[in-house]
Amino acid sequence: MDISQKPLPRMTPDTEPFWQGCRRYELLLAECNACTKVHLPPGPVCPFCFSDDLGWRQASGRGSVSAWTVVHKEWFAAFKDDLPYNAAQIELEEGPRLTANLIGVDNDKITVGMAVEVTFDDVTDDVTLPRFRPLS
Amino acid sequence: MNDIVRDKAAIVGIGRSQFGRFLPDSQLKLGATAFKGALADSGLERSDIDGLSLHMGWPLGLDYDQIAEAYGLDVRYVTQMWTHGRFIAYTLQHAALAVISGMADVVACVTAISFTREREILGGPGDMEGMREGGGTHGENPPYGLTAPAAGAALAYQRYMALYGATSEQLAAVPIAFRKHAQLNPHAYTYGKGELTLDDHQSQRMIVDPLRLFDCSLISDGAVVILVTSAERARDLKQKPIYISAMQGLRSGRDEFIFAPRGMGLNQQSNTRSGADERDLTVYRNAGIERDDIDGLYTYDAFSPLPLFVLERFGFCAPGEAAGWAQNGRIELGGELPMNTSGGLLCEGHIGGWNSVYEIASQLRGVCGERQIKNAKHLQWGTAWGDSLIFRR
Numbered sequence: 389m390d391i392s393q394k395p396l397p398r399m400t401p402d403t404e405p406f407w408q409g410c411r412r413y414e415l416l417l418a419e420c421n422a423c424t425k426v427h428l429p430p431g432p433v434c435p436f437c438f439s440d441d442l443g444w445r446q447a448s449g450r451g452s453v454s455a456w457t458v459v460h461k462e463w464f465a466a467f468k469d470d471l472p473y474n475a476a477q478i479e480l481e482e483g484p485r486l487t488a489n490l491i492g493v494d495n496d497k498i499t500v501g502m503a504v505e506v507t508f509d510d511v512t513d514d515v516t517l518p519r520f521r522p523l524s
Numbered sequence: 525m526n527d528i529v530r531d532k533a534a535i536v537g538i539g540r541s542q543f544g545r546f547l548p549d550s551q552l553k554l555g556a557t558a559f560k561g562a563l564a565d566s567g568l569e570r571s572d573i574d575g576l577s578l579h580m581g582w583p584l585g586l587d588y589d590q591i592a593e594a595y596g597l598d599v600r601y602v603t604q605m606w607t608h609g610r611f612i613a614y615t616l617q618h619a620a621l622a623v624i625s626g627m628a629d630v631v632a633c634v635t636a637i638s639f640t641r642e643r644e645i646l647g648g649p650g651d652m653e654g655m656r657e658g659g660g661t662h663g664e665n666p667p668y669g670l671t672a673p674a675a676g677a678a679l680a681y682q683r684y685m686a687l688y689g690a691t692s693e694q695l696a697a698v699p700i701a702f703r704k705h706a707q708l709n710p711h712a713y714t715y716g717k718g719e720l721t722l723d724d725h726q727s728q729r730m731i732v733d734p735l736r737l738f739d740c741s742l743i744s745d746g747a748v749v750i751l752v753t754s755a756e757r758a759r760d761l762k763q764k765p766i767y768i769s770a771m772q773g774l775r776s777g778r779d780e781f782i783f784a785p786r787g788m789g790l791n792q793q794s795n796t797r798s799g800a801d802e803r804d805l806t807v808y809r810n811a812g813i814e815r816d817d818i819d820g821l822y823t824y825d826a827f828s829p830l831p832l833f834v835l836e837r838f839g840f841c842a843p844g845e846a847a848g849w850a851q852n853g854r855i856e857l858g859g860e861l862p863m864n865t866s867g868g869l870l871c872e873g874h875i876g877g878w879n880s881v882y883e884i885a886s887q888l889r890g891v892c893g894e895r896q897i898k899n900a901k902h903l904q905w906g907t908a909w910g911d912s913l914i915f916r917r
Contacts, residue, residue: 394666394667394669395654395655395666395667395671396667397667398655398656398659427792428792435778454683454789454790455679455680455682455683455789455790456679456682457670457675457678457679457682457732457733457734458730458732458733459669459670459675459732459733460729460730460731460732460733461672461674461731461732463671463672464666464669464671467669467671470669472730472733473669475665475668475669475670475675475679477663477679477790477791479789484792485791485792487663487665487668487670488668489668489669495733499686500682500683500686500687501686511667517667517668
């Protein structure tokens, strides 16, 4: 592993469409065609009704911070220049949560419950990461 | 109630190496020292050991065959767990089940850790857990810089503070209690360093907000070996048997996150808390006791929120109350519910939690001197993720 580089998401057959969506600046939720419930992270079956009949629904991109932290310790050299940096769990309007960084907000202004919306960051030619910023 | 395992297996020997940081010995050597200690303690011979239950596999341990080969064992039963806090209970439980079912007569539970020589494995570039398919268990998400388990505990306590008004100052009660215990334990690596004050805690640097330096266990080196045999065989041995009265496994599902109480809104958990789940209280029923009969509670305390969360898991207090409940010495020796009386991972050493198993057996033998829990009869191992064993003398 090249430790001078930040890790990229690991793609699997279950998660690849999610990351392809991000490249198009679309935040996708795995959706069950049988029971209509959505879930994250994308799985091989519906975790609620166990159906194999899955599709994708575009999320609104809005949600709220459900948990957050600010990392002060260098665990991984590639993040050294970012210290201290935040990471948060975001509860999307549709219910599922995902983890990402918050941008456009000072670390000491982050609160549980703050309203945020997705923004997309092309970190390489092939990979786009969703991040979140305060809802405008 | 199911008493099929009640008091049918027992700890009959305990051994340990030195605990410390940057110890020169290999994992195998540390383990050999603890192994010899356990044999001498029990009066058993090496040839009596016919089972191995290991808590030292991936990501930082040896495989079972190297251990059997190096120690000259010839065993007929092996089980091996990952070196994670969530597999401590299973390592003991599988040993108990093996001797109860006759798959083995005497099982050696072995953990030997050289964390300081494998620093990069813990949350660093060598930590592949967050990068394997499915990622890590503690909320790791390496593309966003969450590469270490500590971040999972930080996310959970941050939310806990927001939900219940708990504070960093309240959290300090955990390392303050365990440091106090470690000052009564010459084997602890913080022995002689003095007690912690609230100011000491608050003035230390933030590691991963809201966890400060003393909220995170230091990585350390050391080994513990625990010998388990059937109650029948135990009665003929040198030491007074420490019986395993009941046991239960860890909980998992979309409403669970390893470093938060059930239903607290981490990962895909619901936002619905309730009091202690009857499923989690099964361990008391199966031991034939009430929760109030527990004389001391031992838990995996890699990060200081975890001992608070275990109090809520097992209903010692209600959801959201643990941070307040733990104040004023309540979890200290002499308090209502002493926890981690040897200092735990936070203050004795991060020996994968086995330092606390060693302590449980020592307390029930009544040999802990200044830090002895008076008349200790029932002690519990229980974690924030719900696994548990109850031990009695």
